[in-house]
Amino acid sequence: MxxxxxxxxxxxxxxxxxxxxxxxxxxxxxxxxxxxxxxxxxxxxxxxxxxxxxxxxxxxxxxxxxxxxxxxxxxxxxxxxxPGRLARLGGRLSGTRLWVGWAMLLFAAVLPLLPFADRNLIDKATMVLIYVMLGWGLNVVVGLAGLLDLGFVAFYAVGAYSYALLAHYFGLSFWACLPLAGLLAAAFGLTLGFPVLRLRGDYLAIVTLGFGEIVRVVLVNWGDLTGGPNGLGGIPRPTLFGLRFAAYAPPGHHTFAQFFGLRFSPEHRIVFLYFLILILASVTNLVTLRLRRLPIGRAWEALREDEIACRSLGLNPTTVKLSAFATGAMCAGFAGSFFATRQGFISPESFTFMESAVILAIVVLGGMGSQIGVVLAALLLVGLPEWFRELQQYRMLAFGAALVLIMLWRPSGLLSGRAPTIRLGERT
Amino acid sequence: MLRVEGLHSGYGRIEALHGIDLDVAAGEIVALIGANGAGKTTLLGTLCGSPRATKGRVLLDGADITRLPTHRIARMGLAHCPEGRHIFPRMSVLENLQMGAAFGDPRHFAGDLERVLALFPRLGERLHQRGGTLSGGEQQMLAIGRALMSRPRLLLLDEPSLGLAPLVVRQIFELVARINRDEKMTVFLVEQNAFHALKLAHRAHVMVNGRITLSGSGADLLSNREIRAHYLEGGAA
Structure with missing residues (x-):
C-alpha cells in the first residue's frame, strides 16, 4: 500500500x-x-x-x-x-467475501421468523432492500463501467410508472409488468446512453442529472397520463400465483390466508413483499456478479480503466457503454415496479434528485464495485435514518456527520479493493 | 502487408501529416524515427483511425481500412500498443492479457497465454498482481503481451522505450527482436531512441515535421552522417 x-x-x-x-x-x-x-x-x-x-x-x-x-x-x-481497525476489518471482509455474503443472505432469509421482527422492522428492511437492489444496479454503471450517473432515479421512476400505468390502463398484473418495466427502463437507459456516449466524468454527470430532472418534470406535467403531481393511486398489489393478500377475495379468487387455512393477517402481505424484494435483489446480485465474470463485465471494467486501450484492443466503446447503461437501468426498472406495488401509490415526489444522490452515496460509500459494500452502505444510509427518527431534526445532521466520518476514515469506501475475476491454478 | 499512400491527417485545422507513403512487408521490422512533434504518434493513431485521415489511404493486406472505426481495425489484426502503455491499472495481469484476447477464438486462449508467458516470464510471476503495481518495464511487457494475445498480423509499437531505464530498454528491444524472429511477427516501431530502433529494424524511415525525409535499411541509416549528427549524438552507447 x-x-x-x-x-x-x-x-x-x-x-x-x-x-x-x-x-x-x-x-x-x-x-x-x-x-x-x-x-x-x-x-x-x-x-x-x-x-x-x-x-x-x-x-x-x-x-x-x-x-x-x-x-x-x-x-x-x-x-x-x-492499519486502522476499520481498515483491517475491511481487509478481512474482502478476503472472505463469499461466506460473509452467504451469511448475510441467510440472515435476511430468516429475518421475518425472528422473534424481534415486527411489522415495522420488516417494512424498514424491505425499504433497505430496495436501495440495495438500486445500489447493485448503479454499481454496474458507476462502479464497474465508471460512468458517473446522477440521474439514476429516472430509471427507477420509469419502472414504477410503467407498472402503474400498465396496470391502470391495461389491467396487467404485477408479474406481467415486472419484465416489461425492466425492458422499458433498459430502453430508457439506451435512450440516455446514445447522446452521452462521448461524454465522460463531470460532463456525463451533468447530463445524467438533467435527464433525471427531465423525467421527473415530464411526470409532473403530463397530467393526463401520469396524474401529474397528484400521482397514481390504487396500484394493484402483487399476488402469489393468483392468491391475493387481502381479507376477502372477489368471487372466483382465493386469498392467501384462505388457501393455506390461515387466519387473515395484514402481516402476510408485508412478509410476502419482503421476500419478494429479497428474491429480486438476490437475482440482481447473482446476475451482476455473473456478468462481471463474463467478457462483457471485464469490458466494462476495462472501459473504466482506459478507453484508448479498449479501442486498440478491438472493443467497441459504444456497445460497452450502452450495455452498462441498459443493465443498470433494468435493475432500477425492476426495483421501481416493486416500489410501485409495495406503496400502492406513486407520485413524482418519490423520484427527486435526493433519491439519485442517496443511491450514488450508497455505491460510493460502499466502495465502488463492491457488492457487500453496497449492502452495508444501504443499511447505513437508509436503515439508520429510519431507525433514528427519534432524533427528529438532528437526524440529517447525524447522517451528514456519518458520511463525513466514513469519507475521512475510508476514503475509497467501506469495502474497497476488488478481487480478480479469474485466477489460474498454480502453474506447473 | 501494410501500405500507406499519400496519408494526410491532423487535429482540427492543424495538419500534422503532409502526405506519408510507406509500406511494411510481412515478417519485417520497420522503424520510424524522428524528433518530438514530428508526427510519429499521429501516424500510428491515423493507421488505427484516430485521428481520421483527411486524405490518402491505409491498406492492410490490400483491404482499405482508412475509414473503419478504430475497434474494427483492431479486430482486423492491427494491434496497437499505444504510447504510454495504457494498461488497465486496477485489473490483474491475467485480466489484462485476457482483455487482449477479447475477440479471439476462446479455444486459442490457453495456448496464446502459454506463448506470451514464455516470452515474458516476468508476467507469469506477477499473474495475479494488479497491472498498476508493475514496474515500468513490466508494464511495457504487459502492453506488448496484451497486444500479442489478439494474434495480430501486424504489431504497432509506439515508443516502447518511453520512460524506461537503459538496461530495461535493451531488454524490451531484445524481446521485440525475438517476437519478430520466433513468432514471425511483423512490427512497425515508432521510436525516439534512434540507436536501438535502427539497430533492430530491417528498414527505417526518418520523419521530420510530418514528412518522411529519409528512408533506408536500418544499418544504412545508422551509418548515415546526418542521422548520426541529428539523432545519435551521445546516444550511441
Whole structure:
C-alpha cells in the first residue's frame, strides 16, 4: 500500500496558537449571536449584554480545536505503525467475501421468523432492500463501467410508472409488468446512453442529472397520463400465483390466508413483499456478479480503466457503454415496479434528485464495485435514518456527520479493493 | 502487408501529416524515427483511425481500412500498443492479457497465454498482481503481451522505450527482436531512441515535421552522417 509520508505532527505550540485563533474567531462570531439578550420589558424591548456566554463559546471552540488536533496527531502516529481497525476489518471482509455474503443472505432469509421482527422492522428492511437492489444496479454503471450517473432515479421512476400505468390502463398484473418495466427502463437507459456516449466524468454527470430532472418534470406535467403531481393511486398489489393478500377475495379468487387455512393477517402481505424484494435483489446480485465474470463485465471494467486501450484492443466503446447503461437501468426498472406495488401509490415526489444522490452515496460509500459494500452502505444510509427518527431534526445532521466520518476514515469506501475475476491454478 | 499512400491527417485545422507513403512487408521490422512533434504518434493513431485521415489511404493486406472505426481495425489484426502503455491499472495481469484476447477464438486462449508467458516470464510471476503495481518495464511487457494475445498480423509499437531505464530498454528491444524472429511477427516501431530502433529494424524511415525525409535499411541509416549528427549524438552507447 502506498502511504504518503505522514506530515510531521505540528509542535504543541502551533496547536495552542491554532486553537487560540479558532477561539478568537468563535468569540467574534458569538458576540452578535450570543452576546446580547433581548428582554421583553413592559413597555419596550431592551438589550442586555451577556458576555460570559461569549467567553464560554470561545472556550468550547478553542478546547475542541485543541482536542481535535491532538487526537489527530495521536491517530496519525498510531496509523503510521499499523492499519486502522476499520481498515483491517475491511481487509478481512474482502478476503472472505463469499461466506460473509452467504451469511448475510441467510440472515435476511430468516429475518421475518425472528422473534424481534415486527411489522415495522420488516417494512424498514424491505425499504433497505430496495436501495440495495438500486445500489447493485448503479454499481454496474458507476462502479464497474465508471460512468458517473446522477440521474439514476429516472430509471427507477420509469419502472414504477410503467407498472402503474400498465396496470391502470391495461389491467396487467404485477408479474406481467415486472419484465416489461425492466425492458422499458433498459430502453430508457439506451435512450440516455446514445447522446452521452462521448461524454465522460463531470460532463456525463451533468447530463445524467438533467435527464433525471427531465423525467421527473415530464411526470409532473403530463397530467393526463401520469396524474401529474397528484400521482397514481390504487396500484394493484402483487399476488402469489393468483392468491391475493387481502381479507376477502372477489368471487372466483382465493386469498392467501384462505388457501393455506390461515387466519387473515395484514402481516402476510408485508412478509410476502419482503421476500419478494429479497428474491429480486438476490437475482440482481447473482446476475451482476455473473456478468462481471463474463467478457462483457471485464469490458466494462476495462472501459473504466482506459478507453484508448479498449479501442486498440478491438472493443467497441459504444456497445460497452450502452450495455452498462441498459443493465443498470433494468435493475432500477425492476426495483421501481416493486416500489410501485409495495406503496400502492406513486407520485413524482418519490423520484427527486435526493433519491439519485442517496443511491450514488450508497455505491460510493460502499466502495465502488463492491457488492457487500453496497449492502452495508444501504443499511447505513437508509436503515439508520429510519431507525433514528427519534432524533427528529438532528437526524440529517447525524447522517451528514456519518458520511463525513466514513469519507475521512475510508476514503475509497467501506469495502474497497476488488478481487480478480479469474485466477489460474498454480502453474506447473 | 501494410501500405500507406499519400496519408494526410491532423487535429482540427492543424495538419500534422503532409502526405506519408510507406509500406511494411510481412515478417519485417520497420522503424520510424524522428524528433518530438514530428508526427510519429499521429501516424500510428491515423493507421488505427484516430485521428481520421483527411486524405490518402491505409491498406492492410490490400483491404482499405482508412475509414473503419478504430475497434474494427483492431479486430482486423492491427494491434496497437499505444504510447504510454495504457494498461488497465486496477485489473490483474491475467485480466489484462485476457482483455487482449477479447475477440479471439476462446479455444486459442490457453495456448496464446502459454506463448506470451514464455516470452515474458516476468508476467507469469506477477499473474495475479494488479497491472498498476508493475514496474515500468513490466508494464511495457504487459502492453506488448496484451497486444500479442489478439494474434495480430501486424504489431504497432509506439515508443516502447518511453520512460524506461537503459538496461530495461535493451531488454524490451531484445524481446521485440525475438517476437519478430520466433513468432514471425511483423512490427512497425515508432521510436525516439534512434540507436536501438535502427539497430533492430530491417528498414527505417526518418520523419521530420510530418514528412518522411529519409528512408533506408536500418544499418544504412545508422551509418548515415546526418542521422548520426541529428539523432545519435551521445546516444550511441
Amino acid at each position: 502506498a502511504t504518503a509520508p505522514a506530515d510531521p505532527a505540528p509542535p504543541l505550540k502551533d496547536a495552542v496558537i491554532d486553537a487560540a485563533l479558532a477561539g478568537l474567531v468563535a468569540a467574534a462570531l458569538a458576540l452578535p449571536m450570543l452576546g446580547f439578550h433581548l428582554e421583553d420589558g413592559t413597555t419596550s424591548l431592551t438589550l442586555s449584554p451577556h458576555l460570559p456566554r461569549v467567553g464560554l463559546a470561545a472556550l468550547v471552540v478553542a478546547g475542541g480545536r485543541l482536542g481535535l488536533t491532538l487526537a489527530r496527531r495521536g491517530l496519525a502516529a498510531r496509523r503510521a505503525g499499523r
